[in-house]
Amino acid sequence: MKYAWRNDAFAKVTGRARYADDIKMPGLCHAVPVYADAVHARLLRIDPEAAGKSPGVLGVFTAADIPGTVKFGQIIRDCPTLAGDKIRCHGDVIALVVAETRAQAMVAGDLVKCEIEDLPALTDPEQALAPDAILIHAELGTNLVNEHSVRRGDVSAGETASEYIIAAEVTTSRIEHSYLEPEAAVALVRPDGVVEIHGSMQHPFSTRRFVASTLGLPLAQVEVTGTPMGGGFGGKDDTAALVCARAALCAWLLKRPVKITYTREWSMRESYKRHPYRMRYRMGLDAEGRIRFVYVDMLADGGAYCSVSPWVTWRSTVQCCGAYEVPNVHCDVRAVYTNNVFCGAMRGFGSPQVNFAIEQLIEIAGQKAGLDEITIRRRNMLQQDSVTVTGQQLSGHTVSLRQVMDRVLAEIDYVNKRQNCSFGDPEAEEWYGIGFAISYRGMSLGAEGTDFNSAIISIQPDGSVILETGIHENGQGSESAMILLAAEHLGIDKNRIVYRRSSTSTIPDGGTTVASRGTLMGGGAVVDACHIIQDKIGAIIRRKLAVDPAHLLFREGFIYDEASARRLCSFNEAIGWCYQMQEYPYAFGVFKAPQVSWDEHTGQGNAYFTWVYGCQAVELKVVPKTGQVVLLNMVAAHDIGNAVNPAMLSGQFYGGMAMGTGYALFEEFRHQDGKGISSNFHNYRIPRATDLPPMTAIIVENPDPLSPSGAKGIGEPTNELMAPAIANALYRATGKRYLKQPIQPDRRGAFPQRPKENLSTPELGDGSLPESDSTDRIKED
Amino acid sequence: MAETVTINRHNYQITDAIMERQLLDWLREDLDLTGTKNGCNIGVCGACTILVDGAPRRACKLLLKDVTGKDVITIEGLTPADGSLHPVQQAFVDAGAIQCGFCTPGMVLTAYALLKKCPQPTPADIRQAIKGNLCRCTGYQQIIDAVMLAADRMTKQKR
Ligand code: FES
Ligand code: FES
Numbered sequence: 034m035k036y037a038w039r040n041d042a043f044a045k046v047t048g049r050a051r052y053a054d055d056i057k058m059p060g061l062c063h064a065v066p067v068y069a070d071a072v073h074a075r076l077l078r079i080d081p082e083a084a085g086k087s088p089g090v091l092g093v094f095t096a097a098d099i100p101g102t103v104k105f106g107q108i109i110r111d112c113p114t115l116a117g118d119k120i121r122c123h124g125d126v127i128a129l130v131v132a133e134t135r136a137q138a139m140v141a142g143d144l145v146k147c148e149i150e151d152l153p154a155l156t157d158p159e160q161a162l163a164p165d166a167i168l169i170h171a172e173l174g175t176n177l178v179n180e181h182s183v184r185r186g187d188v189s190a191g192e193t194a195s196e197y198i199i200a201a202e203v204t205t206s207r208i209e210h211s212y213l214e215p216e217a218a219v220a221l222v223r224p225d226g227v228v229e230i231h232g233s234m235q236h237p238f239s240t241r242r243f244v245a246s247t248l249g250l251p252l253a254q255v256e257v258t259g260t261p262m263g264g265g266f267g268g269k270d271d272t273a274a275l276v277c278a279r280a281a282l283c284a285w286l287l288k289r290p291v292k293i294t295y296t297r298e299w300s301m302r303e304s305y306k307r308h309p310y311r312m313r314y315r316m317g318l319d320a321e322g323r324i325r326f327v328y329v330d331m332l333a334d335g336g337a338y339c340s341v342s343p344w345v346t347w348r349s350t351v352q353c354c355g356a357y358e359v360p361n362v363h364c365d366v367r368a369v370y371t372n373n374v375f376c377g378a379m380r381g382f383g384s385p386q387v388n389f390a391i392e393q394l395i396e397i398a399g400q401k402a403g404l405d406e407i408t409i410r411r412r413n414m415l416q417q418d419s420v421t422v423t424g425q426q427l428s429g430h431t432v433s434l435r436q437v438m439d440r441v442l443a444e445i446d447y448v449n450k451r452q453n454c455s456f457g458d459p460e461a462e463e464w465y466g467i468g469f470a471i472s473y474r475g476m477s478l479g480a481e482g483t484d485f486n487s488a489i490i491s492i493q494p495d496g497s498v499i500l501e502t503g504i505h506e507n508g509q510g511s512e513s514a515m516i517l518l519a520a521e522h523l524g525i526d527k528n529r530i531v532y533r534r535s536s537t538s539t540i541p542d543g544g545t546t547v548a549s550r551g552t553l554m555g556g557g558a559v560v561d562a563c564h565i566i567q568d569k570i571g572a573i574i575r576r577k578l579a580v581d582p583a584h585l586l587f588r589e590g591f592i593y594d595e596a597s598a599r600r601l602c603s604f605n606e607a608i609g610w611c612y613q614m615q616e617y618p619y620a621f622g623v624f625k626a627p628q629v630s631w632d633e634h635t636g637q638g639n640a641y642f643t644w645v646y647g648c649q650a651v652e653l654k655v656v657p658k659t660g661q662v663v664l665l666n667m668v669a670a671h672d673i674g675n676a677v678n679p680a681m682l683s684g685q686f687y688g689g690m691a692m693g694t695g696y697a698l699f700e701e702f703r704h705q706d707g708k709g710i711s712s713n714f715h716n717y718r719i720p721r722a723t724d725l726p727p728m729t730a731i732i733v734e735n736p737d738p739l740s741p742s743g744a745k746g747i748g749e750p751t752n753e754l755m756a757p758a759i760a761n762a763l764y765r766a767t768g769k770r771y772l773k774q775p776i777q778p779d780r781r782g783a784f785p786q787r788p789k790e791n792l793s794t795p796e797l798g799d800g801s802l803p804e805s806d807s808t809d810r811i812k813e814d
Numbered sequence: 815m816a817e818t819v820t821i822n823r824h825n826y827q828i829t830d831a832i833m834e835r836q837l838l839d840w841l842r843e844d845l846d847l848t849g850t851k852n853g854c855n856i857g858v859c860g861a862c863t864i865l866v867d868g869a870p871r872r873a874c875k876l877l878l879k880d881v882t883g884k885d886v887i888t889i890e891g892l893t894p895a896d897g898s899l900h901p902v903q904q905a906f907v908d909a910g911a912i913q914c915g916f917c918t919p920g921m922v923l924t925a926y927a928l929l930k931k932c933p934q935p936t937p938a939d940i941r942q943a944i945k946g947n948l949c950r951c952t953g954y955q956q957i958i959d960a961v962m963l964a965a966d967r968m969t970k971q972k973r
Contacts (some may be wrong), residue, residue: 213861
């Protein structure tokens with residue numbers, strides 16, 4: 034067994050790692066948020082008096098105390114740091130109470146009174162665009178956050194060419210990231226006037242923008258440093274940045290260090306969620322089972338604020354047909370404002386929803402055409418040089434969809450086990466099912482935004498190395514991956530490299546650590562910095578030794594002439610010479626993502642510069658009496674390009690599969706009329722150890738020529754296809770399709786038994802959509 | 815009248831005035847033992863797991879008066895005095911069981927208590943034992959690997 038390694042393991046396993054709430058300092062005071070029990074209301078008056086007189090209270094602050102801009106947002110500036118005249122969702126914070134102790138602040142928080150005038154609330158996204166809908170943000174004149182579309186080929190021609198057409202409505206739920214550590218931040222104003230923030234957030238630079246905007250300060254006067262983060266999964270951007278901005282506001286006004294630590298209840302109430310989608314699909318196949326067209330209309334509930342809805346929904350359009358070639362596509366997606374808790378980034382970012390739909394529809398359609406689930410996929414899947422639905426040719430990297438799918442099917446012994454599926458057999462004590470799903474995923478930000486990153490390598494006179502990058506450690510092990518890459522390229526032991534957790538003042542803005550771009554973008558910058566160092570060292574060696582090797586080889590602490598394999602010097606000697614000869618062994622490396630292109634009008638373009646391919650499969654059984662699902666086994670394969678840190682990589686697989694399981698089977702942020710019912714882990718269930726089966730991770734490596742390290746990303750691909758794999762397995766266990774997530778299988782007797790299917794001799798299904806979706810038709814009928 | 819509680823082999827006097835304090839808050843705020851985490855504060859997530867007389871307990875559900883006269887071990891107390899790692903901790907490191915690390919202290923202590931009771935557990939035993947400790951990052955797979963590895967090493971050590 035090769036042991037895992039990560040640079041922060043010792044600190045974490047001994048409990049020494051200091052997370053944001055663990056920070057203590059002299060004079061630290063504590064702030065808490067105050068909410069109004071309203072979903073949509075005019076905020077007429079806040080009465081801070083009683084709270085202000087409560088023991089230990091140092092201040093009660095409202096929107097009126099904000100010196101800078103009240104509202105901020107990454108795309109649309111619609112989100113108030115503190116609600117001013119209007120409350121738009123149940124998570125809106127109307128005031129902050131600061132006291133000497135947290136307990137005092139809590140007591141006083143309950144004493145803040147406010148006068149509100151309730152307004153009718155809009156909580157059904159389907160109603161958001163009705164002509165008479167109330168407006169969430171009157172100044173915008175509409176509840177439409179954004180719309181995107183893809184137009185490719187001619188859908189009506191595709192329809193004419195189709196033998197089999199299916200239609201279905203698929204819905205997904207709002208889910209909570211459930212990072213184990215709730216939001217927390219410490220802010221202080223330094224003697225030099227700089228506002229310093231230490232917080233649990235996954236994007237220090239976006240946090241800096243929130244803080245600077247709230248306080249009306251230039252960016253350079255705010256320094257944000259990340260702390261070890263107890264999980265993020267995309268969820269510690271806007272809300273976490275707001276918590277930091279509020280701590281900064283209190284610190285600024287009181288000139289004392291202030292800590293805000295969220296309770297789980299506040300975190301669940303206020304933090305943004307994964308967008309629930311309603312998707313209406315129509316798909317047509319020709320007589321050979323080739324997809325001729327896909328027509329899809331999607332509606333995403335964005336909740337009260339925009340956050341990154343336009344980017345999330347954009348990915349849904351680009352990936353709306355899953356990993357298949359489709360010549361004719363008509364796709365529209367809209368995100369709308371409602372008075373629900375807002376939605377934003379979450380691991381997967383607009384793909385788990387569409388994959389849940391498309392990976393079931395492909396099987397339903399295949400069944401109509403008389404093709405089993407393997408054949409229909411093979412017939413339509415993207416291959417080398419295929420053209421995607423946005424007109425991008427998949428070349429320049431290995432399109433390994435077939436490879437990952439075959440690996441998974443072989444590992445789980447799919448074809449043999451498929452014969453044991455129950456399809457709701459009324460005689461059976463237990464229903465067995467097996468299923469899988471495939472996906473492709475555009476890497477990094479794509480046409481969402483500018484995409485570049487940097488790394489600094491500074492080698493000390495004794496040969497030890499300080500490394501930092503613009504990528505943030507979210508717990509995934511990015512620091513360790515960066516160290517391993519630098520160690521490999523400099524040919525030195527990893528233990529000689531110290532990762533410096535960068536602050537916004539020490540390294541340029543490298544964009545947010547999202548979109549599985551950490552290893553790809555940060556790693557690219559590290560490799561560039563290593564090349565710069567190698568060139569500098571090379572020049573010094575040539576001068577010092579008067580040799581002229583064409584290429585140097587850096588290995589195991591020594592430097593060689595690559596051609597003759599002659600050892601020239603040790604790494605430390607070379608560094609010593611650098612300092613003697615006035616050359617700093619220091620480098621600022623940059624990786625700029627290759628150009629992408631996008632035409633917003635047609636929804637066509639080279640959306641992402643590279644893609645990853647994945648397949649996940651699951652075996653399960655259902656207890657017919659109770660509808661209980663027992664997972665037996667899960668297997669995943671993803672093409673990661675180059676596995677920098679295999680143990681951490683496998684951890685991403687398992688974590689993503691587990692999260693996808695929760696999404697499939699039980700996760701749903703429940704709310705009533707815009708007020709959250711789910712408030713903590715007793716009424717929002719995430720997978721426990723006993724909910725999960727043994728998992729197998731298969732790492733496929735086709736190094737990516739466009740990635741300097743060869744590596745791509747993995748965080749999100751692993752979390753975008755377990756839910757449809759489970760849905761497909763449940764179909765083969767129960768004989769019923771579940772197009773609404775989360776899935777609670779019906780108990781025996783609740784639905785008619787379906788005929789048993791075989792892989793080799795599949796039967797023509799009569800369409801397996803529920804009654805309400807019976808718009809499907811077979812043309813020849 | 816003050817009573818005593820032992821935390822990581824040190825004795826602390828508990829005065830009447832603080833008997834009603836939550837153990838978790840007291841450990842974190844007064845003793846600066848911040849390895850014990852607060853993930854839910856209602857006894858569901860297991861991030862605050864500590865050992866009370868060797869058994870895993872939730873510090874968020876205990877008051878100081880509940881532990882007077884008892885022996886409490888937190889994650890900080892698991893590490894031997896020489897600064898090396900306990901075999902359970904080392905196994906967590908080696909098996910890649912740590913991601914964000916927020917669940918780790920509670921997981922390690924739960925695993926430690928399991929191995930005391932049951933030195934050679936099956937994966938199913940481990941799942942049962944840690945089912946009260948939530949982890950959002952790892953899918954538990956490498957945590958289970960870690961406990962198996964620790965069990966293996968500790969049994970070999972004894973021989
Ligand atoms: S904090 Fe005690 S169980 Fe969650
Ligand atoms: S490692 Fe993050 S919650 Fe377990």
